Amino acid sequence: MSSTHGKIYWTAFLVIIALLTVAPLVLPEFWRRFLTEILIWGLLAMSSDLLIGYTGMVSFGHSAFFGLGMYGAAAALLAVKPPSLGLAILYGLAGSAGVALFVAYFSTRLRDIYFSITTLIFAQIFYVVIFTWTEVTGGENGLSFSRPVLGLAGIYTVPFTTTTLHWFILFVVALSYLLLRRITQSPFGMVLQSIRENEARTRAIGYPVERYKMIAVMLSGLFAGLAGVLYAVQNRFAAPDFVYFLVSGEVVIYNVMGGIGTLLGPIVGAAFFLGLREFFSRVFPYLAAAFNLPQIAEFPYLIPVGVIFIAMVIFLPQGLLGFMRRWLNE
């Protein structure tokens, strides 16, 4: 790593963090929430990049980790009075870690599409359990709860506003990014990347590949659970819809759109996807009014977004940030 690379990289990092810190002070309420949401989905996508981009395993089950983080946080916020942020994070992480252990144990025995299908089916099992176990999870309606306060109880606390919430989430996401980056650059991360490049050879050298994969799935699940906790705190509810496998699919879309194996790419992908969603859900009603075509007002935004996604898989498989993949990982 050359020293100029380091200088440019960290300057850019600090500039982006500074911009994201200032953003909620100047943006209107709606876009403030929108930006916070991008950060949360970005964290979820980043956690799955550890598997997709660095270990070469495409998980279609990240909604399970996300959802259990959400319901874990909900359990803590509903059971303990007054609601405590620390406990919410702790419960959420415990919930997602439990699921991740279960999924990791079984699914890492399989490779490629078999891994993807197994993670998908596992996520669906948890969805069915959460959806039907109404006494505990609230079933289809989910759970709603009040938001905890920010800070350490008894020492210093501030209530969450959209701005302080944004700062808190920015802090957690930035910290997670640095941690994940450190993990991917560690000897452990190098082994993961060698599994991606050539699993048989990695095994032949003597690395216990299964154990590495299991740890990778669990780490990824923990960060995904953290994203779930953040989402629960932001929106004050937990719902089974977020455990449904379409969420996992969207997470994979964020990764592919932004560029796998870059950690930052998935966040960019989430921003791109959610931006397109906002754009298309406004542009069709606008066009319908402008050209007097009422039938296209309800045109679903997922059709153009899906077409763009398909085109990107075919023509831009490296994603938006793919061109700087090497530079970002140095």
Add this chain to the structure above:
Amino acid sequence: MSLLGDIPWDLVVIQSINGIVTGMILALVASGLTLIFGIMEVVNFAHGELFMLGAYIGVVVLTAGGSFWLALLSATFVIALLGAALQIVTLRPLLGRDPLTTILVTFGVSLVLQNYALWQFGPVARKIREPISGHFALLYLQYPWYRLVIAALSAALIGALYLFLRYGRYGVWIRATTQDRVMAEAMGIPVTSVHTAVFAIGAGLAAASGVLFGPLVGVNHTMGLDWVLKAFIVVVVGGMGNLGGSIAASIFISLLEAYASIWVSPSQAIIFSSLVLILTLLFRPTGLFVPTPK
């Protein structure tokens, strides 16, 4: 109190028949999926959507005044053509790339098709009228003949597919391409067209099952999702790309879910088939019906 005495035998009989009927439909869906996987390593996430669109085309033909059988035929052909077009536009450029990219593309296709159906037909479930409305007495129930007709028709379609693959000239081409793509090409088989044709056949089978199954449940835009998940379980349990295995697995899984729903709610029954999947993956990772694990 004996354990056997607690089993409601009447329900077991009824659920056995129900399980076989759904199993035959599932086998029809899964055989298309496994054929597509076997020949080009494409995991077709959009398969459930082709099933759903087939059912909708059935609805459209029926509301236009056509008969059920015309609806069945036209759905099969229209969706087969759509499948061919989808394969040419989205999957052909990916030939030779990582099979995982095909999951991504077909997932995108499924999002587009599902939202198209929602936009075109609205969120309210549509109904397909049963072409045969007779009943026969089964224990204390009036069991509809139509369900047995579905099972027989599905079996006939699968049988026709088998005979085609076994003896048909193009069927031999398909099997040759599955075995060895490069060698088949060297022998003068137009492999690219075979891929498109297989995708079209799979899509047509999915559409036919959609129309056949339509009268039993409402037709709506999310009906494909449950089916594609079940078909994935079946295809993995039966052994990817193994036609006979996926038919056996379809019946097995459907019977299991039918029996399970005597005691738990039907929506929880999928947990049992998932358990079968887990056990299969643990002990026979290449599928229950594949004799020698590679």
